[in-house]
Amino acid sequence: MDMAPTQDSGRLTFRDAVDADVPVLVALVESAYRGDSSRVGWTTEADILDGQRTDPDGVRQVVEAPGSRLLVVERDGAVVACCQLERRGDAAYFGMFAVRPDxxxxxxxxxxxxxxxxxxxxxxxxxxxxxxxxxxxxxxxxWYERRGYRRTGRTSPFPYGDERFGIPQRDDLAFELLIKNLVRPEC
Structure with missing residues (x-):
C-alpha cells in the first residue's frame, strides 16, 4: 500500500515482511532501542536495558506465525519503520514498533x-x-496516550533472567497493558 508523503518523508509503502527482511528488521529494532545508536532518537531503552531487544529467531517467528504480520515501512526503497500486528480474538496486539532513530x-x-x-x-x-x-x-x-491509548493499570512481570529480552539495569521493570478502542461510535 502506498501512502501520500508525510512531513519531509517522500512516499511511504507498507508491506508484510518476508524471511529475507529478518536481518534488516533486527538491525532496525536494535538501533531504535539499544546501544548508542538508539540515543539519536527518543525511544531508547539504553538507560534501563542492556543487551539485545530482539534476535533473528524472534523476528522470524513473528513473520511466520499464523495470525501475525510484521508490517515493513519503506521510503524510497529503504526500510524506515516496522511493527508487529497479531490477531487476538476481537483485539489485535501491536508490538515490535521501531522507527529509524534519525x-x-x-x-x-x-x-x-x-x-x-x-x-x-x-x-x-x-x-x-x-x-x-x-x-x-x-x-x-x-505519546501513546496522545494517540488515544489508555493505561489499564494491568501489568505483567518483566522476564528477568531471560537475556533474549535484554539485561535489566534496574529492578522495578514491568509491562503495562495499554488499550485503544478502534470501533468508531455511530452518530
Whole structure:
C-alpha cells in the first residue's frame, strides 16, 4: 500500500515482511532501542536495558506465525519503520514498533500506528488494539496516550533472567497493558 508523503518523508509503502527482511528488521529494532545508536532518537531503552531487544529467531517467528504480520515501512526503497500486528480474538496486539532513530520525532511514527490501526480494523475486524509498554517509560506511554491509548493499570512481570529480552539495569521493570478502542461510535 502506498501512502501520500508525510512531513519531509517522500512516499511511504507498507508491506508484510518476508524471511529475507529478518536481518534488516533486527538491525532496525536494535538501533531504535539499544546501544548508542538508539540515543539519536527518543525511544531508547539504553538507560534501563542492556543487551539485545530482539534476535533473528524472534523476528522470524513473528513473520511466520499464523495470525501475525510484521508490517515493513519503506521510503524510497529503504526500510524506515516496522511493527508487529497479531490477531487476538476481537483485539489485535501491536508490538515490535521501531522507527529509524534519525527519523524519530518527525511524524513517521504517527503515520505507522494509524496505518496499523486501520489495517487491523479493516482486515481483521479488530475492535481494540492492545500493546504492552515498560511501565517506567513515561514519555513513551504519554505519546501513546496522545494517540488515544489508555493505561489499564494491568501489568505483567518483566522476564528477568531471560537475556533474549535484554539485561535489566534496574529492578522495578514491568509491562503495562495499554488499550485503544478502534470501533468508531455511530452518530
Amino acid at each position: 527519523l524519530q520525532g518527525a511524524g513517521l511514527g504517527k503515520v505507522v500506528i494509524a496505518e496499523a490501526e486501520r489495517a487491523v480494523r479493516e482486515d481483521w475486524g479488530a475492535a481494540e488494539m492492545h500493546m504492552t509498554v515498560i511501565s517506567v517509560r513515561e514519555e513513551l506511554i504519554a
